[in-house]
Amino acid sequence: MKKSLREIAELIGGKIVGDASIEVEGVVEIKEARKGEITFISDIKHLPLLETTQASAVIVSREVKEAKVPLIQVENPYLAFSQVMRILVPYQKPTEGVHPTAIVSKGVDLGKKVSIGAYSMIEEKARIGDNTIIYPLVYVGRGSRIGKDCLIYPQVMIREGVKIASRVIIHSGTVIGSDGFGYIPHEGKQHKVPQIGRVVIEDDVEIGANVTIDRATLGKTWIKRGVKIDNLVQIAHNVVIGEDSIIIAQVGVSGSTEIGKGVTLAGQAGVVGHIKIGDGVIVGGRAGVLKSVPPNTVVSGYPARPHAQAKRIEASILRLPELHKLVRELKKRIEELEKKK
Amino acid sequence: MKKSLREIAELIGGKIVGDASIEVEGVVEIKEARKGEITFISDIKHLPLLETTQASAVIVSREVKEAKVPLIQVENPYLAFSQVMRILVPYQKPTEGVHPTAIVSKGVDLGKKVSIGAYSMIEEKARIGDNTIIYPLVYVGRGSRIGKDCLIYPQVMIREGVKIASRVIIHSGTVIGSDGFGYIPHEGKQHKVPQIGRVVIEDDVEIGANVTIDRATLGKTWIKRGVKIDNLVQIAHNVVIGEDSIIIAQVGVSGSTEIGKGVTLAGQAGVVGHIKIGDGVIVGGRAGVLKSVPPNTVVSGYPARPHAQAKRIEASILRLPELHKLVRELKKRIEELEKKK
Amino acid sequence: MKKSLREIAELIGGKIVGDASIEVEGVVEIKEARKGEITFISDIKHLPLLETTQASAVIVSREVKEAKVPLIQVENPYLAFSQVMRILVPYQKPTEGVHPTAIVSKGVDLGKKVSIGAYSMIEEKARIGDNTIIYPLVYVGRGSRIGKDCLIYPQVMIREGVKIASRVIIHSGTVIGSDGFGYIPHEGKQHKVPQIGRVVIEDDVEIGANVTIDRATLGKTWIKRGVKIDNLVQIAHNVVIGEDSIIIAQVGVSGSTEIGKGVTLAGQAGVVGHIKIGDGVIVGGRAGVLKSVPPNTVVSGYPARPHAQAKRIEASILRLPELHKLVRELKKRIEELEKKK
Structure with a gap:
């Protein structure tokens, strides 16, 4: 199903930065996005992808002010994107x-x-x-x-x-x-x-x-x-x-x-x-x-x-082979000390 | 299905203490039992509940001699109760x-x-x-x-x-x-x-x-x-x-x-x-x-x-962090002893 | 389904040692094999069973040169046997x-x-x-x-x-x-x-x-x-x-x-x-x-x-109770040494 960014932004309560008349019909992750598709960024570390994505629009958090590509700013990008998924790919209801x-x-x-x-x-x-x-x-x-x-x-x-x-x-x-x-x-x-x-x-x-x-x-x-x-x-x-x-x-x-x-x-x-x-x-x-x-x-x-x-115990277990070794060594040193008495 | 205590006692081979003509139709755990329901006690620690239960009858072991509420004494109360479950709530067979x-x-x-x-x-x-x-x-x-x-x-x-x-x-x-x-x-x-x-x-x-x-x-x-x-x-x-x-x-x-x-x-x-x-x-x-x-x-x-x-090993593992600590301490004490030589 | 050893050997690309006209119709493990059945040996340790098996034929690797019982020599006996399973017990296809x-x-x-x-x-x-x-x-x-x-x-x-x-x-x-x-x-x-x-x-x-x-x-x-x-x-x-x-x-x-x-x-x-x-x-x-x-x-x-x-750690864990014991003992010996100072 094809929708304009204007329609999508209204449905998800977002604000458009860019051309609101652009239409999209596919939803996809940012790395695979192409023309005609909308995607999202929820993790700050993916922001550089805004420079290179082929997507027609990206849903982002409000902190992201602008990009080459049209944006829809929302509070929770992944949540908004998941709503867009249902809009563009509607659930195919069986016959009533x-x-x-x-x-x-x-x-x-x-x-x-x-x-x-x-x-x-x-x-x-x-x-x-x-x-x-x-x-x-x-x-x-x-x-x-x-x-x-x-x-x-x-x-x-x-x-x-x-x-x-x-x-x-x-x-x-x-x-x-x-x-x-x-x-x-x-x-x-x-x-x-x-x-x-x-x-x-x-x-x-x-x-x-x-x-x-x-x-x-x-x-x-x-x-x-x-x-x-x-x-x-x-x-x-x-x-x-x-x-x-x-x-x-x-x-x-x-x-x-x-x-x-x-x-x-x-x-x-x-x-x-x-x-x-x-x-x-x-x-x-x-x-x-x-x-x-x-x-x-x-x-x-x-x-x-x-x-x-549990983490402490797990760390202790990891060091267990070396503990066995250390104790053996200490035992020898004690024996040395005892001999010298 | 409604049954008298007499009928139930006969079916499960129990002995009634109290009014045998009382009828019950529900089976339930003792804590939730109300009037018209029968329950059981198999665990000795639940015996005090005999004083307060609202049940119309309780299946108990033979050691339990009397209570305010009518009893059915049997050898194995839970087993007998499970038979009563099938009597009062019969299996609903599909059409032949x-x-x-x-x-x-x-x-x-x-x-x-x-x-x-x-x-x-x-x-x-x-x-x-x-x-x-x-x-x-x-x-x-x-x-x-x-x-x-x-x-x-x-x-x-x-x-x-x-x-x-x-x-x-x-x-x-x-x-x-x-x-x-x-x-x-x-x-x-x-x-x-x-x-x-x-x-x-x-x-x-x-x-x-x-x-x-x-x-x-x-x-x-x-x-x-x-x-x-x-x-x-x-x-x-x-x-x-x-x-x-x-x-x-x-x-x-x-x-x-x-x-x-x-x-x-x-x-x-x-x-x-x-x-x-x-x-x-x-x-x-x-x-x-x-x-x-x-x-x-x-x-x-x-x-x-x-x-x-397995239990011994598990206990040893639990004390492992403190063992690491103890060994470090012993190591220092050995070093002290060695220095003093 | 009945097949002669000749037919089977052809289908699995094997070489017969013994009477090629013998017919078999059952597939079974060597320990349970009886007359009319074919079996296999893929594990060298089962070779002595060749002496006592009741099977009518045994599929073996090429290293096995002869036996009392007719053999079919192949490169991979289990693989060949699994093909014979499908030949003698064909998959029963549902109606088209x-x-x-x-x-x-x-x-x-x-x-x-x-x-x-x-x-x-x-x-x-x-x-x-x-x-x-x-x-x-x-x-x-x-x-x-x-x-x-x-x-x-x-x-x-x-x-x-x-x-x-x-x-x-x-x-x-x-x-x-x-x-x-x-x-x-x-x-x-x-x-x-x-x-x-x-x-x-x-x-x-x-x-x-x-x-x-x-x-x-x-x-x-x-x-x-x-x-x-x-x-x-x-x-x-x-x-x-x-x-x-x-x-x-x-x-x-x-x-x-x-x-x-x-x-x-x-x-x-x-x-x-x-x-x-x-x-x-x-x-x-x-x-x-x-x-x-x-x-x-x-x-x-x-x-x-x-x-x-993981194996080393597991071995260390197994010896953990004795390690605890040893460290307690070493501690005492250190205390002894310290006292004597």
Whole structure:
């Protein structure tokens, strides 16, 4: 889609330096930008590229006053650019309505302007809110509710009794509401504990591909407002994840653990069950958290410790071969001293 | 579903202390229990909650003789409570029979009371045992056999030549019988080794969501009776997992490794290929097992070592910064002593 | 399928020692081989098994001159045997053509001899090359292109604008082209960055089950020729993986990282974003790579270091408890010396 800089600047609340009538239709990173494309600079170290870029316009921060190339000045260039991405490359919405092959069981309550794709199966008494898009090959279990303006990608599986609020995005292959992993060992056998709880997912959550979120044993597994979950993450039964937390790829959170608000769990981290991670905690990549973490702490390593301590320990480990050597040497010198006695 | 304490006590073999005619219809944890609900105490430290709970009845161990609230005494309260969960919240079985959109290819042998969900595809010569439930959007490959009383959740993929015994549960998104990862490097290229073996899954196995179990190169990948596998686990080709072993989320087991009976692999652990893990071994969370482990051993850490040694090493690491400091100090004192000579 | 040794030797370019008219129909490992079966020896230590095997023929290297059992001598016995596997157990191709329930949207360009399975959905303007097999329950997004001779297993999800070249194999449950994980924190909220880039997968790539490969923010996520990816691997947005690299199960590669040619990332390894892994690098199992790695290096551990250094450090750690003990002892001896002064 083609837009003039004037139109773009209006939409993103920016100020143009240069010819406002110029039109752009492509969005691209500054190093690859060519004529007809708009790009951005958010990192000060890329400013020299303003001299050489072939782009037709660059979104910059307000501190950048002028350049050879037309500018749009904004407060947050990357944020503004990301809005321009959606303007120039609009989301291609699937056809509205229920595909003739989609199965909408009796007692299902469909909102307005819902789209349900081919070969999707909505079980009895489920409810789908206005404008929600369900792609092909999705399964929605009995009595599950999905709010407004959600995007459910192909091959998502939502089991019975799951509650999903509004503006939630779920990527392909993700499984919501599978049984929690619970057994009671008795007389040499594992007896399955029925998993009869629910999963509740609040507004503005986004969940990546091939994620697994188990239903609670009793009560609920609870993903609160604004949480963002990357691919291949495991969320066990009865876990609670606080508002706006970020869970990066391949993280695992064990049963009944409570994660606070605004927490970051970096890639491949693991958190044991039945602990609390305080608000604002940052857990480093690959960290293994074995006990509760107080709010606003940065932890890393395995077992996870306060980051400064973990760094100190790591530095000590690096110098360990030389420490062994030094101690051997000191031992000899002591022996010398002892002989001389 | 509503049941009297008398009915419940009979079903779980318990003894009532209090009014047997009281009816309950909800199951819940003791802290959240209200009137009309039944709960349990299995941990002695929760006994004081008996004084304050609003529950209409509590399942307790035989040592608990009386309380304000009606009790049902049993040997194993959590096990009994888990049976009550299934009584009060019965499993909602899908409609029996083959959904009109399910494709049952020629030569497929269906048992009695089988349920096959919408848009599931059963390839030629497959066999499905009595009472087995196959949810929608499942794929069962050519010649695969599934026993009696199995539960195959939506979007499970079972490739050709897989043999699944009875009372097996497989959760959504799980892939059984994908090709093992085998290549022969030759003249600078990787040549694929055909994976023509099978997967055999014995009775009473449960497999979580988004698990991958590869077929064998030759012979079989073999999951034995009673094994329980959590979500996002990787089982490579030709692996054998012994009876009643427990594999927790995000574990990976590499090719041709043999896991004994009653083994626990805790979350995110990894096991290299071509080794043996003895019966009764416990592998700690996140452990990396690089060589065979004798029976009834507890190992942890990376590389995995006997747990006591791993703990000792971990404690030594924690004291490492102070060790560096101490050695520097000792060095000075030695220098002092040497000078004085 | 039954074949004579003469036929087999011709097909694999081998030389027969013994009766060329003998027929075999099974392929199996040497320890389990019986009459009517062919097997192989590639490891010199298995040569004594030639004396006792029940196999009807054994594929061996040219150095093995004779045995009781008929031999086929070749240069690379395992490679030759893997070819024999495909000859005796041919790949069972699904029926050619578009299944009546498959949905091929308008503007889709289908090559010759394409097979599209039941309940698969091909969106508008997609293109499928000659001889490509798409199994049931697959989704191919708008405008995506798949080349010739590809094998797309059941329940694969390929989103819009993905480009897949020829002879590519994708296993079940794998998601190609899901949104990259990108947000801009602004005024206490995470704002989604549209992910409008593509995924490009070149010739001869094989991708395991339940893998996730995210589309680029801008530009492309790029899997180059001959790359082999095992199960449950995470490839983030804008990652580049060089020719013939091997990515083993449960590895995660973070955004914008470039992996060179012929690299091996062993199981459960993790690589942070925005770094470069040089050609020919080997990253050990479970290693955590936090910075760029020069070509032809072997790294291991967390954080990943040159393998020799990592081994030295690991050995030092093992001896750490005794080092603590030794230093305590030396301290006492110093105190003794100091007293005597």
